[in-house]
Amino acid sequence: MEAGDLYDADFLESLTRLRIIATRVKGGGRHAEQRSRDLGSGFDFRDFRPYAPGDDLRAIDWNIYSRLGRVFVRLYEELEDLPLYVLPDISRSSFLEEPPRARAGLRAGLALSAISLNQHDSVGVFPFSDDLSVLVRPAAGKRRVLTLAERLASIEPGGETDFGKSLSRFGALGLREGMVAIVSDFFDPRGIEAVTAALGKLRHRLLLVQLTRKSDREPDLTGDLRLVDCESGAAADVSISAATLERYRAAYDRFQEGLTKFVRSRGAGMLQLDVEAEVVPQLAAVFEGGRYVA
Amino acid sequence: MSLSFFSLGATLAGVAALAGGLYWLQRLRVRHREVPVVTALFWREAVEETRARELRLRFRHPLAYLFILAICAALWLAAAGLRADAGTDRQLVLLLDGSAGMARGTRFDTELGRMRDMLDGLPVSKRAAIFCGATPRTILLPGEELAWFDRRSAGLAPEAAPSSIEDQLFALAKTSTAARPTTVVIFGDAHLDEAALDLLPEHFELVTPNDTRELGTECGITAFGVTPAASGDWTLVDAFIELSGSALRDVELELAGEALAQAPEVDDANGRRSLVYRDLAANGELLVARLRGSDGLPADDTASFVMPLRRRVRVQADPALPSVIARVLAADPGVELVTERPDVSFGGTAAEGSPAFALSGDRAGIVVRAPAGDASLTGFVSNLQSLGFGALGDAPITFEVAATRSLSLARGALDEEQGWTQSRSFPLFVSASTRWLSGSTDAPRWVAAGRAIEDATARTDALGRTLDPLGAAFTPPAAGVYAAAAGPALAAALLDHDMTINAESAYRVDARTVVERDPLDFAHWLALLAFVALLVEWALVRRGRMP
Numbered sequence: 001m002e003a004g005d006l007y008d009a010d011f012l013e014s015l016t017r018l019r020i021i022a023t024r025v026k027g028g029g030r031h032a033e034q035r036s037r038d039l040g041s042g043f044d045f046r047d048f049r050p051y052a053p054g055d056d057l058r059a060i061d062w063n064i065y066s067r068l069g070r071v072f073v074r075l076y077e078e079l080e081d082l083p084l085y086v087l088p089d090i091s092r093s094s095f096l097e098e099p100p101r102a103r104a105g106l107r108a109g110l111a112l113s114a115i116s117l118n119q120h121d122s123v124g125v126f127p128f129s130d131d132l133s134v135l136v137r138p139a140a141g142k143r144r145v146l147t148l149a150e151r152l153a154s155i156e157p158g159g160e161t162d163f164g165k166s167l168s169r170f171g172a173l174g175l176r177e178g179m180v181a182i183v184s185d186f187f188d189p190r191g192i193e194a195v196t197a198a199l200g201k202l203r204h205r206l207l208l209v210q211l212t213r214k215s216d217r218e219p220d221l222t223g224d225l226r227l228v229d230c231e232s233g234a235a236a237d238v239s240i241s242a243a244t245l246e247r248y249r250a251a252y253d254r255f256q257e258g259l260t261k262f263v264r265s266r267g268a269g270m271l272q273l274d275v276e277a278e279v280v281p282q283l284a285a286v287f288e289g290g291r292y293v294a
Numbered sequence: 295m296s297l298s299f300f301s302l303g304a305t306l307a308g309v310a311a312l313a314g315g316l317y318w319l320q321r322l323r324v325r326h327r328e329v330p331v332v333t334a335l336f337w338r339e340a341v342e343e344t345r346a347r348e349l350r351l352r353f354r355h356p357l358a359y360l361f362i363l364a365i366c367a368a369l370w371l372a373a374a375g376l377r378a379d380a381g382t383d384r385q386l387v388l389l390l391d392g393s394a395g396m397a398r399g400t401r402f403d404t405e406l407g408r409m410r411d412m413l414d415g416l417p418v419s420k421r422a423a424i425f426c427g428a429t430p431r432t433i434l435l436p437g438e439e440l441a442w443f444d445r446r447s448a449g450l451a452p453e454a455a456p457s458s459i460e461d462q463l464f465a466l467a468k469t470s471t472a473a474r475p476t477t478v479v480i481f482g483d484a485h486l487d488e489a490a491l492d493l494l495p496e497h498f499e500l501v502t503p504n505d506t507r508e509l510g511t512e513c514g515i516t517a518f519g520v521t522p523a524a525s526g527d528w529t530l531v532d533a534f535i536e537l538s539g540s541a542l543r544d545v546e547l548e549l550a551g552e553a554l555a556q557a558p559e560v561d562d563a564n565g566r567r568s569l570v571y572r573d574l575a576a577n578g579e580l581l582v583a584r585l586r587g588s589d590g591l592p593a594d595d596t597a598s599f600v601m602p603l604r605r606r607v608r609v610q611a612d613p614a615l616p617s618v619i620a621r622v623l624a625a626d627p628g629v630e631l632v633t634e635r636p637d638v639s640f641g642g643t644a645a646e647g648s649p650a651f652a653l654s655g656d657r658a659g660i661v662v663r664a665p666a667g668d669a670s671l672t673g674f675v676s677n678l679q680s681l682g683f684g685a686l687g688d689a690p691i692t693f694e695v696a697a698t699r700s701l702s703l704a705r706g707a708l709d710e711e712q713g714w715t716q717s718r719s720f721p722l723f724v725s726a727s728t729r730w731l732s733g734s735t736d737a738p739r740w741v742a743a744g745r746a747i748e749d750a751t752a753r754t755d756a757l758g759r760t761l762d763p764l765g766a767a768f769t770p771p772a773a774g775v776y777a778a779a780a781g782p783a784l785a786a787a788l789l790d791h792d793m794t795i796n797a798e799s800a801y802r803v804d805a806r807t808v809v810e811r812d813p814l815d816f817a818h819w820l821a822l823l824a825f826v827a828l829l830v831e832w833a834l835v836r837r838g839r840m841p
Contacts (some may be wrong), residue, residue: 036345093332093333096330096331096332097332101332134521185332185333187332187333187335189333191335207348216332219331221329223327224326224327225326225327225328225329226326226327226328226329227329227330227337228328228329228330228331228334229330229331229333229334229335230330230333231333232333232334234334234338235328235334236334236337236338236341237326237341238326238337238340238341240727241835241836242835242836242837243837244340244341245340247339247340248336248339248340251335251336251339251340251361252336255335255336270513281666
């Protein structure tokens with residue numbers, strides 16, 4: 001895959017109108033545009049507190065002193081960055097069909113990265129399949145979009161999907177709390193329970209970008225088939241019938257319901273991205289009024 | 295209930311074979327097509343309840359097996375022609391009279407239409423129709439649609455021939471059995487002989503539809519032939535003509551294209567008129583008799599006959615020939631005694647290769663010599679035996695093969711003590727021997743359509759078709775002239791008295807409507823049932839109710 005396959009000028013231009021807004025990022029971050037829990041030298045007044053030695057004398061509110069006779073200093077909201085950690089699924093299933101899910105997934109990851117970089121947030125990329133690797137360490141800078149695209153384009157197919165191991169490895173990195181965008185089909189051979197259990201251990205804000213296509217729920221298969229899992233190699237002999245398809249759809253719906261239920265309970269964001277359609281219009285649908293509140 | 299094409303055993307064996315074959319097909323492991331998928335997670339859940347057919351492990355779908363077996367068995371029984379019999383397996387044969395009598399007015403067209411109407415109401419598988427003209431022709435076979443009848447009956451017309459219905463009845467009777475009886479319906483005016491019809495088997499039923507026969511004033515030639523002239527002249531014959539009918543008419547006779555002015559001897563009796571023309575030349579020419587005027591049946595208004603060609607046999611008699619033979623030869627009007635170029639030599643030494651009548655002193659009886667395969671030998675010997683020669687105790691007839699015909703008579707047979715020379719058969723013996731040795735044969739004295747005559751010659755009709763190629767007894771199928779490759783032609787006349795007087799059959803047959811129906815054929819219903827069952831199976835498969 002070439003970097004040119006992931007973006008073009010219109011693609012980047014269409015993303016400049018989109019912003020990711022954090023309700024309040026955890027303090028200790030780099031100065032940026034997101035509201036944080038830290039109080040400091042920002043522009044938005046947030047609170048008063050009694051003066052203590054060492055405080056900046058410019059922060060003393062003299063009006064209060066004149067009325068109450070006590071010295072208080074004004075506290076302002078500190079603006080910091082919201083780190084974005086993009087976790088693209090590079091398991092074999094992402095590269096199986098045509099067009100491959102990986103293409104739409106990497107475009108979505110690049111789009112989110114570009115939005116964050118535009119607003120001075122740091123972005124890190126951690127592709128995963130049966131394990132997680134660090135492709136791009138978290139860093140900020142608008143000019144990094146092109147570099148990021150080239151790195152994403154260089155990704156090679158991985159192995160079997162293992163959310164438990166991959167997300168455990170991600171948690172062990174000890175990154176500052178930010179937003180984790182997981183771009184995947186979420187087809188873990190261990191089932192949706194293993195997926196949600198792994199996701200539940202993450203202490204970051206979550207945005208799940210589920211890569212789907214119509215045939216996931218309505219497979220176009222007939223006859224007596226040996227269906228081979230492209231990742232695990234496990235086979236299932238199936239005589240396709242209406243009843244079998246009905247049971248398949250029921251199984252798929254249970255999977256989907258499990259994922260949705262987790263998203264609701266966690267308060268995470270979720271986007272079902274049709275890999276056979278344009279990425280940006282679908283992504284924009286999540287950004288209501290151009291803003292996505294993380 | 296019966297099967298049209300297979301026996302019961304074969305049908306049951308076929309069903310058993312189908313059951314076995316389908317059983318093993320069901321037991322065969324399904325050969326899967328391998329398809330990679332992004333995840334088999336959901337498929338594994340889906341097939342937990344309905345696994346693929348692995349019937350080698352156990353017979354998983356007995357109901358599906360019974361269903362497909364029922365479909366195959368239905369198709370097999372349809373192929374076997376399963377049907378429910380309706381009554382007897384009676385065959386219905388409709389005979390259309392195509393004889394000359396049907397040419398009266400619109401008789402033929404009327405009967406043809408009535409036949410078609412009846413055929414239309416009869417079961418297709420049982421009905422058949424035959425046109426009985428000069429030669430019978432099948433115009434509808436069992437199982438054929440009525441369009442074939444229309445096509446084959448187009449252009450049919452009565453032929454100048456007697457009815458062949460009686461012959462056809464006996465031909466049909468041979469194929470009729472008690473298990474498969476036959477009903478024959480006759481359309482036409484054919485005269486049926488009561489004595490002959492009584493010979494038909496009991497399971498052979500005759501039916502004639504109700505009809506009314508209109509008799510008009512008619513006259514026809516019912517007999518026409520010749521006899522040796524009463525005047526005794528060997529080269530002349532007397533012609534005999536008989537007319538029958540309700541309005542006798544005059545006759546005009548024509549020989550070799552020229553009208554005869556001679557007045558005949560006429561005798562009217564019992565509604566018939568006999569006419570005898572004396573001393574007509576037996577010259578091999580065509581003799582034609584025509585009735586003046588016309589009536590409803592033209593076929594019997596004209597009759598033709600080829601006159602025999604009679605000439606004297608040139609005989610050279612040896613002076614030493616016994617007088618008893620010489621006197622017979624001299625008295626025979628058909629013999630001309632000559633001294634050179636004889637046809638036959640009597641006594642003495644015959645020329646090389648010429649027939650001879652000799653007297654033998656050392657051999658008893660008669661020695662007949664003829665070339666191998668001489669067809670006339672049998673008739674000649676039979677004639678000799680009828681003359682009583684064979685009754686002479688020690689006078690056997692011996693045959694020898696020779697290049698030329700000859701006859702050797704023991705001198706002892708001429709002894710007066712034997713008495714043979716004094717009998718009436720002796721001159722006939724000499725006369726018959728003379729004619730056989732000369733090769734002259736007696737021509738038939740009358741020839742009628744539908745009547746067999748002794749004639750060993752293969753003949754062709756007016757259309758050039760060869761009749762009787764084996765040269766056995768010849769039966770002219772219809773009135774007309776029949777040529778031969780060598781030898782004189784034959785002219786046959788209708789000469790059917792019953793037809794001329796439009797005689798009704800003395801044998802009264804039933805006059806009723808024939809009602810039969812086709813057996814209920816299950817083949818189509820079984821095929822339809824199988825088709826519907828296949829649709830049901832398809833629907834069940836689509837809905838997941840059947841693997």
